[in-house]
Structures are given as C-alpha cells and as structure tokens.
Amino acid sequence: MTDGGLILAATPLGAIGDASLRLREALGSADIVAAEDTRRTRSLADALGVEIRGRVVSFYDHVEEARVPALLTEIADGRTVLLVTDAGMPSVSDPGYRLVAACAERGLPVTCLPGPSAVTTALALSALPVDRFCFDGFAPRKPGRRKEWLGTLVGEKRACVFFEAPHRLADCLADAVEVLGGDRRAAVCRELTKTYEEVVRGTLAELADWAVDGARGEITVVLAGAAATVVDPQDLVAQVEERAAAGLRLKDASAEIAEVAGVSRRELYDAVLAARRAAVD
Numbered sequence: 001m002t003d004g005g006l007i008l009a010a011t012p013l014g015a016i017g018d019a020s021l022r023l024r025e026a027l028g029s030a031d032i033v034a035a036e037d038t039r040r041t042r043s044l045a046d047a048l049g050v051e052i053r054g055r056v057v058s059f060y061d062h063v064e065e066a067r068v069p070a071l072l073t074e075i076a077d078g079r080t081v082l083l084v085t086d087a088g089m090p091s092v093s094d095p096g097y098r099l100v101a102a103c104a105e106r107g108l109p110v111t112c113l114p115g116p117s118a119v120t121t122a123l124a125l126s127a128l129p130v131d132r133f134c135f136d137g138f139a140p141r142k143p144g145r146r147k148e149w150l151g152t153l154v155g156e157k158r159a160c161v162f163f164e165a166p167h168r169l170a171d172c173l174a175d176a177v178e179v180l181g182g183d184r185r186a187a188v189c190r191e192l193t194k195t196y197e198e199v200v201r202g203t204l205a206e207l208a209d210w211a212v213d214g215a216r217g218e219i220t221v222v223l224a225g226a227a228a229t230v231v232d233p234q235d236l237v238a239q240v241e242e243r244a245a246a247g248l249r250l251k252d253a254s255a256e257i258a259e260v261a262g263v264s265r266r267e268l269y270d271a272v273l274a275a276r277r278a279a280v281d
Helices: 021-029 038-048 061-076 097-106 118-125 143-151 166-180 204-211 233-245 250-261 265-280
Strands: 005-009 032-035 055-058 080-084 110-113 133-138 159-164 185-190 198-203 219-223
Touching: 005 021, 005 061, 005 097, 021 038, 021 080, 021 110, 032 038, 032 061, 038 055, 055 061, 061 080, 061 097, 097 110, 118 159, 118 185, 118 219, 143 166, 159 166, 166 185, 166 204, 166 219, 185 204, 198 204, 233 250, 233 265, 250 265
Parallel strands: 005 080, 005 110, 032 055, 032 080, 133 159
Antiparallel strands: 159 219, 185 198, 185 219
C-alpha cells in the first residue's frame, strides 16, 4: 500500500519470532502507528530491531471512537496508518472495528497483514472437531448472564471458542458443567506461544476440577459442539399437524419442521401420512 490507507497487523501472542516480515516492514515505514499500548508496541519494535519512524498514537478501547476522525483525515490525505494491538489481530476482541468500518464507509483503502491469533491457535491445539466453529469473545462476567449465554450453546453443534479471565475461569467452568453437562469435552489453552504455554483437555467436569486450584495468564477456551441427536420423524408428526391446521400445505409444513429438526423431508411427510392412515383405521 503506497498511496496511503489503513493497515491492520497481527502481532505476536508471545513468541517474538512469530512476527511477520511484513509487520517489521510496516512498523518501520508507516506514517502513523495506532497502538493499543504505545509502550508495548515500542518494546515490540525494539525486540524486532525496527525503528519506528512514524508518529505513534494510542488507540485503546476508551479513546478508539475519539481517535477515528483524525485518523480518517490522515488516511484521506494519503498517509499510511498501521493499526496494532497488544497481541493477535485487531478487531478480534480488540480495538479496530470502528476505524475499519469508517474507512469502508468512505471508500478508503484497508488491508491486513495476517498472523498470530489466539482463536485459531487454540482451535488447532484443542484436539476437538473444529471444522465448524463460532467465536464468542469474552464470556459474560456476571453469573446470571454467563449461564444465560451458556444456555445458547446447549444445542450448538459448532465448536465454540471464547476468552476468559484467569480469576473467573473456575466459576465459568463450574457454570458450564451445570448448564451443558459434565461430559461435554473442552480444552483450556493458557499462555499460548509463551514460555509456560499449557493446554488442558478433558470433559467439562474434569476441567472444572482442575481450575479450582487457579490458573494464570491469558486464557482461551474451546468447547466441543453438541453431539448430534437422532430425531425420529414420528416424534415430529404433531408439530407438522399444528402447522397444517394453521393453514400450511402439508408438504410445506413437513418441509419447515424437517429443516429445523434436521430430518428428511420425505421421511417426515411419509410419517405424517402413515399417522393419518392409522388414525382412520
């Protein structure tokens, strides 16, 4: 990007060697470096042997919205703004979304230097099926909200990855056992890529017991998706009849219920017809 624009850059989670060559180049050449923590970014540059020649400005949660207009002006005037957060990818539970959205709305160029992410790193290390997954950011802090959130994952068939503070991990896992059951499998990933990296895998019950002794550092949790359940089409006949009684064509009602339940439309339709015949006989 030579004519100005916004560059989002992933920074190392811990291991300095994970910094990409493109990140090193961008730190040294950007007109402006917008950093979640200016001291950490300068320390990163020093560790990489890079001199930051551009202006460094803070860009953390509480100032993000206020910083956007000035940075937009700089980008519109042809300058390059490099956005970095403390670790991982900007906008992923870190500042960045507002600036990216504002640039997109105004047609200003935005690009990304890919790299480390706690989300994908934890998924890869979890030893769980993660071909489909969702990311939920940080788990809610308050117990009531947390249990309510966990309730939305009861039937979620995708793996779910989320962040948690170390001092709340034990309570979060205990709530997960209560809401999701102790047999659901999960992995707790701690201090990814750092000296004391640790991945603990097991059932929620096992992990809840382990967490009672406390955990330190940055925590990422991967929760296995809900096990697929086998639904008997005959158990859905009454729901189809309710839709049909409300005015839907029988085939349309069968198709609607079958899609939600994950069963064959044909098998459900045949089950409804069979039930009707049995009722006549």
